[in-house]
Amino acid sequence: MEGESSAWLAGGPGGADRLARLIPVALRALASGVAERGGPIPSGGPAAVAALATLAAAGDPGAAGDDPPGPRLGGAVDAGSGEDAPPGPGSGIAGQPGADSGPAERAAGSAGHPRPVDKRGSVAGFGRENGTLVPGGARGRQSGRDATDRADPAVECEFAGAPVAPDGSGAAMPASGLPSPRPESSAPATGAGLPLRGVGAERALEELSTLLAAGAADPADPACAAHLHCPPLAVAVAADVVASALNPSVDSWDQAPVAGELERQFTAGIARLCYPSAERPDAVVTSGGTESNLLGLLLARERSGTAIRPVCGENSHHSVARAAWLLGLPAPVVVACADDRMLPAALADALTALDGPAVVVATAGTTNTGRIDPLPEIAEICRRAGARLHVDAAYGGLALCSPALSGRVAGLELADSVALDLHKFGWQPVAAGLFATREAADLGALTVRAEYLNADDDTEAGLPDVLGRSLRTSRRPDAFRMAVTVRALGVRGLGALVEHCCATASAVHELVTGHPALRSWGPPELSTVVFRPREADELPGPAGDELVARVRRTLLEEGTAVIGRGLLPTGPDGSPQRWLKLTLLHPHATVAEYRPILDAVAAAAANSVAVRESPVAS
Ligand SMILES: Cc1ncc(COP(=O)(O)O)c(C=O)c1O
Numbered sequence: 275m276e277g278e279s280s281a282w283l284a285g286g287p288g289g290a291d292r293l294a295r296l297i298p299v300a301l302r303a304l305a306s307g308v309a310e311r312g313g314p315i316p317s318g319g320p321a322a323v324a325a326l327a328t329l330a331a332a333g334d335p336g337a338a339g340d341d342p343p344g345p346r347l348g349g350a351v352d353a354g355s356g357e358d359a360p361p362g363p364g365s366g367i368a369g370q371p372g373a374d375s376g377p378a379e380r381a382a383g384s385a386g387h388p389r390p391v392d393k394r395g396s397v398a399g400f401g402r403e404n405g406t407l408v409p410g411g412a413r414g415r416q417s418g419r420d421a422t423d424r425a426d427p428a429v430e431c432e433f434a435g436a437p438v439a440p441d442g443s444g445a446a447m448p449a450s451g452l453p454s455p456r457p458e459s460s461a462p463a464t465g466a467g468l469p470l471r472g473v474g475a476e477r478a479l480e481e482l483s484t485l486l487a488a489g490a491a492d493p494a495d496p497a498c499a500a501h502l503h504c505p506p507l508a509v510a511v512a513a514d515v516v517a518s519a520l521n522p523s524v525d526s527w528d529q530a531p532v533a534g535e536l537e538r539q540f541t542a543g544i545a546r547l548c549y550p551s552a553e554r555p556d557a558v559v560t561s562g563g564t565e566s567n568l569l570g571l572l573l574a575r576e577r578s579g580t581a582i583r584p585v586c587g588e589n590s591h592h593s594v595a596r597a598a599w600l601l602g603l604p605a606p607v608v609v610a611c612a613d614d615r616m617l618p619a620a621l622a623d624a625l626t627a628l629d630g631p632a633v634v635v636a637t638a639g640t641t642n643t644g645r646i647d648p649l650p651e652i653a654e655i656c657r658r659a660g661a662r663l664h665v666d667a668a669y670g671g672l673a674l675c676s677p678a679l680s681g682r683v684a685g686l687e688l689a690d691s692v693a694l695d696l697h698k699f700g701w702q703p704v705a706a707g708l709f710a711t712r713e714a715a716d717l718g719a720l721t722v723r724a725e726y727l728n729a730d731d732d733t734e735a736g737l738p739d740v741l742g743r744s745l746r747t748s749r750r751p752d753a754f755r756m757a758v759t760v761r762a763l764g765v766r767g768l769g770a771l772v773e774h775c776c777a778t779a780s781a782v783h784e785l786v787t788g789h790p791a792l793r794s795w796g797p798p799e800l801s802t803v804v805f806r807p808r809e810a811d812e813l814p815g816p817a818g819d820e821l822v823a824r825v826r827r828t829l830l831e832e833g834t835a836v837i838g839r840g841l842l843p844t845g846p847d848g849s850p851q852r853w854l855k856l857t858l859l860h861p862h863a864t865v866a867e868y869r870p871i872l873d874a875v876a877a878a879a880a881n882s883v884a885v886r887e888s889p890v891a892s
Pocket residue numbers: 502561562563564565591593637639640641666668669695707
């Protein structure tokens with residue numbers, strides 16, 4: 275029965291209707307914020323972004339002054355008043371029927387972009403001035419100052435943290451235009467602070483969703499290519515809404531009956547994908563590669579005891595050494611690599627030199643370059659030495675979905691355990707980690723009893739015991755959106771997206787090799803393109819590396835591109851040198867969309883050298 279008690283709920287009777295009213299508000303704000311940003315990341319760097327997040331609320335026209343028709347920042351909100359007002363005329367979204375498109379909006383807006391406005395038609399969004407993202411453009415700043423001036427201190431500053439009187443001095447918005455990220459008053463940022471009274475669901479969603487989108491590093495923009503940070507598929511995000519509304523927690527059967535069963539089926543499929551011919555493989559859901567690598571070492575320790583020594587390549591992810599530290603194991607023995615791949619002979623030597631048990635961590639898709647260790651040889655060396663093998667395939671594992679690419683990760687099935695991340699290739703929102711073991715029994719190490727979650731008598735009576743399928747207790751049904759995605763695309767559909775990224779990376783690498791101002795590190799094995807401005811090679815000592823870092827920061831601060839960096843042993847005598855990288859995880863982007871990024875790198879390098887050489891610059 276729907277009553278007052280369910281007025282704010284996403285689930286229960288009426289829950290879907292409430293979501294159907296709110297989600298369009300959030301989505302319009304999302305689109306509006308994306309349009310406002312107009313690039314992969316907001317320009318201006320951390321100071322501009324901190325100011326944006328602070329001023330968006332400081333400039334909140336509903337915080338004080340004339341009574342707006344909707345709930346006010348400082349005013350008490352009666353539950354439901356914000357959400358009950360249907361979007362539509364007067365809903366405060368520019369470009370929607372009823373939204374004000376008067377002078378304030380025109381003054382603030384960059385041409386053609388819809389801009390969110392508050393219920394009175396004042397600008398609640400952002401604009402670019404001299405290439406820098408600012409709250410609401412010129413008018414936004416002004417309205418922010420007006421709002422601060424008008425604010426009733428008792429209302430405006432009633433935060434759950436230390437109350438801070440507004441000084442109205444504009445400390446947060448000096449005449450220079452870019453406020454200090456940490457105002458001297460140390461006032462809490464108002465954008466997502468802890469107001470004592472709410473503004474209502476629609477308005478909160480509209481304001482903060484616009485802000486989040488306008489200030490995001492957006493992996494759906496091909497120029498956002500620094501990290502193994504994928505743009506999620508719409509189908510996965512839509513599935514996540516359903517999961518969030520129902521909020522199954524997969525730590526006990528009675529909180530998640532079908533979610534637990536779907537997870538069981540999905541993880542069984544993943545286990546079979548990794549271990550096509552094993553007798554009893556199994557897999558569990560994790561929060562990502564970090565947790566999976568921890569599990570890999572944990573299960574090894576549980577099998578062989580605390581004397582076990584981790585052994586990993588120079589190319590391994592930092593989470594391997596961290597897992598060893600966390601588990602009380604000795605620091606890993608680090609094995610030499612060539613071309614960012616573990617050297618089998620060096621591994622054999624390292625294992626021979628150890629006199630106790632060992633767990634080797636190999637990598638299928640390194641963080642810096644996407645290289646894949648020679649897994650069959652490594653597995654054979656481990657077998658002969660009696661060492662356990664865990665493969666960190668957080669990046670490369672999904673190559674298994676493509677008949678054309680699966681050969682690149684051949685040997686994965688020889689590992690005792692495997693880490694896979696579907697928030698890399700897999701196009702899931704974070705978190706979507708998986709950990710597979712050849713022997714289901716190994717996961718018995720995670721067994722734990724808690725009277726309130728998996729009492730013995732409940733298990734004996736037939737209630738599935740799911741608590742031991744994770745190190746976590748409460749946990750989201752992340753397998754649900756993974757399962758929906760694979761059901762939508764099929765394993766082969768996912769594989770085709772992996773193929774697209776790898777093929778695009780090869781084509782971008784060709785562009786690099788043909789570019790007069792860039793030097794390639796080498797052809798990609800997965801979807802990472804590593805390169806360096808030639809100018810960096812011509813500078814003496816550490817100046818080349820400094821140039822590389824400066825180029826990356828320049829593009830970041832301009833809001834032009836988000837590109838990665840990494841150290842590789844290409845300097846004299848194998849000393850580390852700094853490289854740039856594009857990690858291509860955009861499943862639809864074309865090679866033409868990456869050419870301007872390469873040109874921007876070349877231009878930034880040339881410019882940086884010119885500035886450095888200018889007598890004025892010193
Ligand atoms: C090879 C490798 N392993 C593990 C991780 C950690 O994964 P997560 O961030 O999902 O914990 C990463 C992250 O990029 C990675 O590149």
